[in-house]
Amino acid sequence: MSPVVDLEDLVRRAWQLVPTDGRAMLGITGSPGAGKTTLAAALAERVQALHGEGEEGGAVAVHVPMDGFHLANATLDRLGLRDRKGAVETFDGWGFVALLRRLAAETDHTVYAPGFDRAVEEGVTGVHAVPASARLVVVEGNYLLVDREPWSQVRDLLAEAWFVEASPQERTARLVVRHEAGGRSPEAARAWADTVDGSNAVLIDATRERADLVVSGVALRTAGP
Known part of the structure; x- marks a missing residue:
């Protein structure tokens, strides 16, 4: 499966998933x-720009990351x-699945989803609002296609699931910058990227073949307007 690189093609494909009368959830x-977050945010922003506001001025496209389901540090x-924070067992997977079911079923009122504050490395309640007007919900996270409970329930709740890929070298470089920004020393940032993130990547990369589409994270980050 060759990676797709054109954002406008992806925006068109995403909007085509939306039923005439209803809501679609797209997994990234x-x-x-x-580059998952970059793609998910760009998709939601571009769909919103192209398709305007929903009923009563609400958003038609919303990005909801999985990061709010990190278990608390305590x-x-x-x-x-x-010391394994970010691994699949350090998330409330059942809570995440329950949120997806709510987003699919509760379309007549706003549903609030948790977010994640990198400054304190903790989840925050009710950061992301999905209004009744939302027609496309772009759900983003590491473990959407993992074939174990409860994560194996996620795929059936999505219209499609897309896998964003980049080389190990590119991913590690980005992660080191991210971890340093979070307060780790250069040495500690590199160690975390190589060990914890690297171990998680082995599990996640094995889910690539379950995706409906593979997207180049590098090409999307470097593409011009």
């Missing part, structure tokens, strides 16, 4: 540092998982 997945400490 890929390994840490591949919980990770209690479970002995703090």
